[in-house]
Amino acid sequence: MIDNTQFNNKKVAYHTLGCKLNFAETSAIGKQLSDEGFIKVKAGEQADICIINTCSVTDTADHKCRQAINRLNRIHPNAIMVVTGCYAQLKPNEIAAIQGVDLVLGANEKFNILSYLNKLDTEKNGEIHRDEILKVTDFKPSCSRDDRTRYFLKVQDGCDYFCTYCTIPLARGRSRNASIAETVAMAQQAIDDGAKEIVLSGVNTGDFGKSTGENFFDLVKALDALPNEIRFRISSIEPNLLTDELIDFVAHSQHFMPHFHIPLQSGSNEVLKLMKRRYTTEFFAEKINTIKKMIPHAFIGVDVIVGVKGETNELFENALDFIKTLDICQLHVFSYSERAGTKMLEIEHTVSTPERKRRSEVLHTVSDKMTYAFYETQIGKTVQVLWESRHNGENMVGFTENYIRAELPFDKNKVNTLQSVVLGDWNNEMSALKANIQ
Numbered sequence: 001m002i003d004n005t006q007f008n009n010k011k012v013a014y015h016t017l018g019c020k021l022n023f024a025e026t027s028a029i030g031k032q033l034s035d036e037g038f039i040k041v042k043a044g045e046q047a048d049i050c051i052i053n054t055c056s057v058t059d060t061a062d063h064k065c066r067q068a069i070n071r072l073n074r075i076h077p078n079a080i081m082v083v084t085g086c087y088a089q090l091k092p093n094e095i096a097a098i099q100g101v102d103l104v105l106g107a108n109e110k111f112n113i114l115s116y117l118n119k120l121d122t123e124k125n126g127e128i129h130r131d132e133i134l135k136v137t138d139f140k141p142s143c144s145r146d147d148r149t150r151y152f153l154k155v156q157d158g159c160d161y162f163c164t165y166c167t168i169p170l171a172r173g174r175s176r177n178a179s180i181a182e183t184v185a186m187a188q189q190a191i192d193d194g195a196k197e198i199v200l201s202g203v204n205t206g207d208f209g210k211s212t213g214e215n216f217f218d219l220v221k222a223l224d225a226l227p228n229e230i231r232f233r234i235s236s237i238e239p240n241l242l243t244d245e246l247i248d249f250v251a252h253s254q255h256f257m258p259h260f261h262i263p264l265q266s267g268s269n270e271v272l273k274l275m276k277r278r279y280t281t282e283f284f285a286e287k288i289n290t291i292k293k294m295i296p297h298a299f300i301g302v303d304v305i306v307g308v309k310g311e312t313n314e315l316f317e318n319a320l321d322f323i324k325t326l327d328i329c330q331l332h333v334f335s336y337s338e339r340a341g342t343k344m345l346e347i348e349h350t351v352s353t354p355e356r357k358r359r360s361e362v363l364h365t366v367s368d369k370m371t372y373a374f375y376e377t378q379i380g381k382t383v384q385v386l387w388e389s390r391h392n393g394e395n396m397v398g399f400t401e402n403y404i405r406a407e408l409p410f411d412k413n414k415v416n417t418l419q420s421v422v423l424g425d426w427n428n429e430m431s432a433l434k435a436n437i438q
C-alpha cells in the first residue's frame with residue numbers, strides 16, 4: 001500500500017501515445033498529481049511511478065504501447081507501472097499480463113489515479129479497474145501545451161457514430177462534453193498561461209453540445225467573443241457537422257483560422273456505405289466547394305483510409321479519381337487495420353497488406369502534389385506567422401493563419417510571437433516556404 005504522506009516528492013514519468021486528446025488528458029492527470037505533491041521526473045532520474053496513456057487505433061498502435069511499457073519498465077525497474085487510455089479500456093487483460101504492470105485503468109478511471117494508487121496492493125501484479133464504456137458519462141475538460149507552441153483544448157469526448165471500422169466508441173464511449181461556460185473558462189486559463197493558439201480537439205468535435213443541450217456553433221461564437229489576441233483552429237470535423245453557417249462564420253472571424261481538417265475516409269460511395277459514414281461523395285465535394293468559394297485561401301486537409309474490407313481495386317480506382325478532383329491541400333492517409341469487435345470484420349473481401357501499402361503510397365504522392373500546388377499559390381502573400389520553439393539549429397518553424405509551414409533563421413525571441421511576413425520560395429527540403437520579414 002502507498003500512504004498519502006509518501007506522495008510528497010514522489011517522482012512520476014509520463015508517456016503518452018496517440019492523439020492530441022490523449023496528450024491533453026495526460027496533462028490533466030499530471031496537474032492533478034502535481035497538486036498532490038508529485039513531481040515530474042527529470043531526464044536521468046529514477047521514477048517512483050510511470051503512467052502510460054495508450055492508444056489502440058491500429059495493431060501498430062497496440063504494438064507501440066507494449067514496446068513503451070517494456071522500455072519504461074527497463075528504465076525504471078522499481079517504479080509502479082500504471083497503464084490507462086484506449087488500449088487499457090479495450091484489452092485490459094492483455095496489458096495486465098505484461099511483466100511489470102501494476103495497475104490498469106479504463107477510460108472512466110484514469111482521472112482517479114490517485115485513489116487507485118492509494119489502495120494499490122503492490123504485492124499483486126496487474127490490478128484492473130475498468131467500467132463498461134457505454135455507461136461512462138463523465139467528462140473532464142483538459143488542455144495541454146505541445147512541445148511547440150500550440151495548446152490542445154479537449155472540448156468533447158466519445159462518439160455515437162459507430163463507423164464499421166472504428167473502435168473509438170468502444171474505447172471512449174458515448175459523445176459528451178462540458179458546458180460552453182466551462183470550456184470557455186478553460187480556454188481563458190490557457191490564454192492567461194500564454195497561449196497564442198488553441199486547437200479545439202475532440203473525438204467527434206462537431207458533436208459538441210450533445211450532453212449539455214448546447215451546440216458546437218454556439219461554442220465557436222463564445223470563444224470568438226474572447227477579447228484576447230488568440231488564434232483558434234478546429235482540429236477535425238465530420239463533413240455532415242460542418243455547416244455552411246459555420247464556414248461563413250470562420251470566413252469572417254478574426255480568431256478562427258481558415259483551416260479545415262475533414263475526414264472523407266473514402267472517395268467511393270459504395271465504400272462509404274460499407275463504412276456506415278453519414279454522407280456521400282457528392283455532399284463532400286459540395287462542402288469543399290463551399291469552403292473554397294467563401295475562403296479561397298483556406299487550407300483543407302482530408303483523412304482517407306485505404307484497404308478497408310470490401311474496397312476492391314475498381315472501387316479504389318474510383319475513389320482515387322474522385323479525390324483528385326477535390327480542391328484540397330493535403331491528404332492524411334491511413335492504412336486499414338482489422339480491429340476486434342467492429343462490424344467491418346463481417347465483410348468477406350480483404351485487401352492484402354502489400355496492396356494496402358501500395359494504395360497508401362499512391363495517395364501520399366497525390367497529397368504531396370496537392371500541397372505543393374497550394375503552397376505555390378501562396379508565394380508572395382503577406383501573412384501572420386506564429387513562430388514555434390521547434391528549430392533545427394539554423395531555422396525555426398511557424399505556421400500561417402492558413403497552416404502553411406514557414407521557416408526563418410532561428411531567433412529565440414520570436415518563439416510564441418506573431419509576425420507579419422511575406423512568403424518566399426521553397427526551403428531546401430521542399431516542405432516549407434521561406435519567410436521574408438517585411
Ligand code: SF4
Pocket residue numbers: 159160161162163166167168169203204238
Ligand atoms: S465518427 Fe466514425 S471514425 Fe470518427 S470516432 Fe466516430 S465512429 Fe470512429
